Amino acid sequence: MTDVDLNMMPVSKARRRVWHARREKAQDIAAARDLRLTVHVSMDALEADWRALEASSATSLHQGFDWCAAWAATHSSQLLLVRGSIGPKTLFILPLELVRGRLFRTARFIGSPHSNLNTGLFATDIDPLTCEQLASSLIAELSAKLSRVADIVTLDKMPFDWHGTPHPLTSLPAVRNQNSSFQLPLLANFEATLAQLNAKRRRKKFRVSQRRLDALGGYEYVIAKTPQERRQILDLFFEQKAIRFKALGLPNVFQDRETQAFFHALAAVEPTAEGQPLELNAIRLRGEQNGRIVAIAALSRKGDHVICQFGSIDENLGAEASPGELLFYHIISRYNAEGMTLFDFGIGDQAYKRSWCTVETVQRDIVLPLTLRGRLAAAAHHTAVWLKVGIKKNKKVYAFVQRLRQGRQTPGTAETDGD
Incomplete structure (x- = not known):
């Protein structure tokens, strides 16, 4: 209901408006009941x-x-x-x-x-x-x-x-x-989008990555088009991510068959004007390493909103070229040109996300206990979140936890851009 200045009306008309407004509120409450x-x-x-x-x-x-x-x-x-x-x-x-x-x-x-x-x-x-x-x-x-x-x-x-x-x-x-999620608004063109960030540094990193991959024989930016290509790239992601999780001593959240089947089902859906459940993007080498994929990113699109679901890199080849960073540069540039307005790096606070994003979105958990056991579960949930938030706020403690993770890492592995 629009705002109306009751002082500018005759008294009788103003009273009727107030009465109708009260009746509408009462109807809202009654409807909710x-x-x-x-x-x-x-x-x-x-x-x-x-x-x-x-x-x-x-x-x-x-x-x-x-x-x-x-x-x-x-x-x-x-x-x-x-x-x-x-x-x-x-x-x-x-x-x-x-x-x-x-x-x-x-x-x-x-x-x-x-x-x-x-x-x-x-x-x-x-x-x-x-x-x-x-x-x-x-x-x-x-x-x-x-x-x-x-x-x-x-x-x-x-x-x-x-x-x-x-x-x-x-x-x-x-x-x-x-955890919060992190977004980058896509403006009128890619130059305007980069201007929100340190555009000079971003372009320099892009050129450095290109030169390092050129030294390996060059590369191409690939968007999987056929069902077979999507399956192959997705299966390679599962392999690359398994290596990554093992190196960090972390549980592999993609390892069970049901989860892999789920993402394969999403990847099989063809894109429409409204969106696409899962699009596979990759950096593929040329030259002596012709056909070898060194970076993967999976994206979902709904309308003009794009979310990065997950990503990986080849831990054994080209990691020093930051192929994940290079891949995001190509992806964001393309979506910007296609008229998307928001690129979402998803949930999780990581340095590469903050380097790209200007928006941090706070997320909340609603926990509703239904039984006595549920009250215990709610208390456990709140305690777990409180501990995790406390660790992340304490830079020394968080750094110590990160070092413990890195200490489990096998020699020769490097941080990925898309973890």
């Missing part, structure tokens, strides 16, 4: 509403129908798709899956371990007052619907302000995630 939650285990029945809601620029691509369908098709976890409606209107969908741990049963966003930001799916015309009422009703409704199967609901990695739109669940209690 009429919120009806249903839980679905199949995506098919929700597809039409789902695709309508995901069209909003404020909705993360990680909650898109095709993204979630690919995860569901390659994983055996039980789906808990929460639909909130008032009358015939679908207000929101929370696409959750049930994960059973040793102690707790957690309902979380589908595929959350491999998402960079989560929003859920919400109608764009929800009134702010209704949002507050919906958020307060949601806790009780979720407890009533899910407490028999889940101990806790975790809505993690949520930006409370995304694309200039406050999230409808901002009034719920939340803890700041230990």
